[in-house]
Amino acid sequence: MSQVKEILSHYPSNYKQSAVIALLDLAQQQHGGWLPVAAMNKIAQILGVPNIRVYEVATFYSMFNRQKVGKYHLLVCGTTPCMLRGARDIEKALLEHLKVKRNEVTKDGLFSVGEMECMGCCVNAPMIAVADYTKGAEGFTYNYYEDLTPKRVVEIVEMLRRGETPPVGPQDPSRIRSGPSGGNTTLLSDPKPPPFRDLASC
Ligand code: FES
CATH class of the missing domain: 1.10.10 (Arc Repressor Mutant, subunit A)
Known part of the structure; x- marks a missing residue:
């Protein structure tokens, strides 16, 4: 209170x-x-x-759950950019690995998988958010995991199961500051400085 x-x-x-x-x-x-x-x-x-x-x-806002969820509630983004970048494969990997249907809770009560619409992270699609209810209101976290692959998302689940804290944010080390995977292909050199008048010679 x-x-x-x-x-x-x-x-x-x-x-x-x-x-x-x-x-x-x-x-x-x-x-x-x-x-x-x-x-x-x-x-x-x-x-x-x-x-x-x-x-x-x-009942209006999808962040409020009206039925039981897992201690880790995994929300797969299902909006167009994430969908185009493989969100369905991410969800399939989670459901198969955890042996649940969407919005079902695993038998041990640890995980559930839901869907959320765009979470504002499209540049690093596909992504999931993990709502962590294991530590009550004081320790609650809501973390994003981005640039996912089916293999990586399963690794993240297993780290959570072991009580570890997977590094949040982009999961593809070859992407720096949301740049292209594998590094830049254009704008590789420093830009020319802007032209200016030599005022001292005037
Ligand atoms: S579409 Fe997935 S974060 Fe925007």
Whole structure:
């Protein structure tokens, strides 16, 4: 509740219902990655709004889960750039390796695989986000893994299973600062300086 108070302190008391997303996010992190009806009702009570005002937000945004997810919830980007760069193969590799269907949780409760639309990382497509609920709200992380291959995404899953922290971000060492894989093929030399007048000789 101290975190709830801190969140509410950012809003004027007559607009506290604007904190609904922040409170849903907190409740989801505290509850292992998903929102039961009881949590949404509690948030409605805290905000002094009818329950439906909270349900309509929680069911609109795909980052809120209305059913159980794994301690590591793996979200494969399914929008066009990632799709063109092999998102389906990434998802297939995950589902086959974990022996689950999309949105199913593995028997040990550790992993689930969902889909998300563009996560703003298209330049390094294909990518996944990993929501890590293993450490509660205090240790929650939401990391991106980019430039994936089916082999690499399985390696990342196994590192997570062993409790390791895979390096986040681009997974292709030959890409530097989102440049072309294998290095630049154009603009290989320093650009000519801009022309200027020699003012001293005027
Ligand atoms: S399309 Fe996948 S991050 Fe934008």
